Amino acid sequence: MKKPKLFITNYIPEPAIKRLEEVFEVEIFPENRAITHEELRKKVKEIDALICLLTDNIDREIIEAAPHLKCISVYAVGYNNVDVESATEHNIVVCNTPGVLTETTADLAWALIMSCARRIVEADRFVREGKFRGWEPMLMLGNDIFGKTLGIIGMGRIGRAVAHRALGFDMKVIYYDSQVDPESVPTDYIAVDLTTLFHNSDFISIHTPLTPETRHLIGEKEFNLMKSTAILINTARGPIIDEQALISALKENKIAGAGLDVYENEPIIPEELIALSNVVLLPHIGSASYETRTKMALLAAENAIAVIEGKNPPARVN
Ligand code: GLV
Ligand code: GLV
Numbered sequence: 001m002k003k004p005k006l007f008i009t010n011y012i013p014e015p016a017i018k019r020l021e022e023v024f025e026v027e028i029f030p031e032n033r034a035i036t037h038e039e040l041r042k043k044v045k046e047i048d049a050l051i052c053l054l055t056d057n058i059d060r061e062i063i064e065a066a067p068h069l070k071c072i073s074v075y076a077v078g079y080n081n082v083d084v085e086s087a088t089e090h091n092i093v094v095c096n097t098p099g100v101l102t103e104t105t106a107d108l109a110w111a112l113i114m115s116c117a118r119r120i121v122e123a124d125r126f127v128r129e130g131k132f133r134g135w136e137p138m139l140m141l142g143n144d145i146f147g148k149t150l151g152i153i154g155m156g157r158i159g160r161a162v163a164h165r166a167l168g169f170d171m172k173v174i175y176y177d178s179q180v181d182p183e184s185v186p187t188d189y190i191a192v193d194l195t196t197l198f199h200n201s202d203f204i205s206i207h208t209p210l211t212p213e214t215r216h217l218i219g220e221k222e223f224n225l226m227k228s229t230a231i232l233i234n235t236a237r238g239p240i241i242d243e244q245a246l247i248s249a250l251k252e253n254k255i256a257g258a259g260l261d262v263y264e265n266e267p268i269i270p271e272e273l274i275a276l277s278n279v280v281l282l283p284h285i286g287s288a289s290y291e292t293r294t295k296m297a298l299l300a301a302e303n304a305i306a307v308i309e310g311k312n313p314p315a316r317v318n
Contacts, residue, residue, distance in 0.1 A: 004048035004308050005068075009035045009056050012075055016297030023305050024049065041065045049304045051075055052082075055266070060086040071307035073300045074317075076287075077101055077158075078237055080210040084318050094317040095303035099157065100295035101287035106161035108286045109205050109235045112259030113150075115280045116231045117203075118142040122277055143202070143229065143256070146170050151201030153217070154208030154236065155180050155189070162205055163189050174200060177208070198225035203233065210237035218242065223249035230255045235286045238263040247272045250279065261286050 006024035008017075020026050027047075029035045034055055035043075044050065044066035052058055054076035063069070063086045072082055073095045087094045115121055119142045126132065126140065146169045152159045155177040163173045163186075173189040174197055182191045197204070204226070208214050218232070219242035226232075232255060234241055243264040249255050250273075257278040263269050266284060273279060287296060299315060306313035 005046060006049040006051065006304060007043055007047045008051040009040065009053055012051065012297040012300065013294040015294060016301040019298065019301045020051075020304065023308060037062070044069060049073065049308055051300050051304060054078055054081055056081060058082040058087075063087055063090055063092065066090075066092075071095065071304050071313075073304040073307075073313075075296055075300045078209055079317055080237060082317075088318045093307045093313060095300070095307070095313050095315050096317055097296040097299045097303075098315055100299055101292050102157040102161050104289045104292040105158050105235055105286040106165060107289075108261060108282075109158075109162045109207075109233055110165050112233045112235065112261065112280055112282070113145065113203055113205070113231070116233070116257045116259045116278075117145050121280050143231070145203070148172075148202035149174060149200055151175065151192075151197040151204045152189075153177075153194075153197065153204065153206045155185055155191075156207060158235075159205075159207035160185070160189075162207060194222075195225060198222055198230075199227075201230060202227065203231050205233040206236045206240055208236060208240065210239055215239050216242045218245075220245040220248070223254045226255050228253060228255065231257045231259065233259045235261040238266060243270065243273070247276070250276050 003025045006020055006026050008028045011028055017026060037057060040056065041062055044062055048068050049071040050069060051073045058072055058081060060083050063083060069092050071093050072087055074082060075097060077096050077098045079094060079096045082094055084094050119140050123140045149172045150166045152163055152173065152175040155175045159175065166173050167188060174192045175189050176192060176194045176197045217240050223245060246258060247270060250258060259280045261282040262284055269281065287293065303313040303315055
């Protein structure tokens with residue numbers, strides 16, 4: 001019997017490819033760049049299943065060009081790049097990779113909290129530039145982390161994993177989440193409204209998905225509510241923050257700093273942001289550990305295989 005066709009828009013860890021080849025005829029986009037919308041639109045005509053990245057825009061046009069497509073398996077937890085409504089209309093199952101990247105992403109949020117608070121990147125640059133002349137009372141002073149207040153926006157799996165780490169630093173954890181049942185959240189953490197969160201947090205970390213409701217959730221008005229010593233961390237999705245408002249807030253010292261793994265128009269980062277010394281800028285590496293990328297690939301593979309075999313996939317979105 002002929003195997004169904006699966007297309008992957010980029011290389012993912014090998015164990016997943018091997019597993020997929022047991023079930024599918026697998027094709028991987030061979031170029032060392034992102035596939036264009038036009039190329040993908042042509043490719044989906046002939047495939048039964050797709051594994052895509054968070055950078056691939058799977059809109060209505062792509063979905064309508066894919067008469068045999070049964071599964072869109074996103075190699076990410078966030079699936080804001082997929083028009084899920086169109087997929088559902090076309091009986092296409094959309095899947096993602098929740099759970100397996102929770103701890104790794106929480107680790108990275110913490111790496112940003114610590115880098116920003118203690119000026120790690122700036123200090124490293126200082127040493128490399130040959131500026132270190134010995135211990136000085138006022139050299140590279142930063143902010144304490146222990147005992148401070150951490151405000152978490154979005155208390156899902158990742159938000160909770162970030163909160164859990166904060167307990168080891170004797171932090172007070174407050175959170176805002178309009179979806180979650182507060183009863184399901186450990187009592188160590190206090191539910192607050194957004195205004196209270198902005199007013200009281202020393203560190204604010206974003207862990208909510210990008211939806212029409214969360215786009216530009218943080219803009220000029222919100223920066224005006226924050227402490228001038230606040231540090232804002234974003235490992236979720238760039239458009240949750242109004243990037244221009246963030247740049248103004250940083251320039252005008254409305255807040256003390258920001259740690260960003262995601263941007264409004266990736267991979268474009270405004271020059272003005274790059275020029276600021278009170279920001280740490282990472283290239284969207286929240287889930288980028290060897291272990292986790294392999295787990296994500298295997299989950300993306302099992303999702304696609306289950307759909308093709310008519311079973312319930314482990315992580316279904318629609
Ligand atoms: C990464 O950003 C993801 O959504 O998995
Ligand atoms: C993702 O895994 C989340 O729900 O935070």
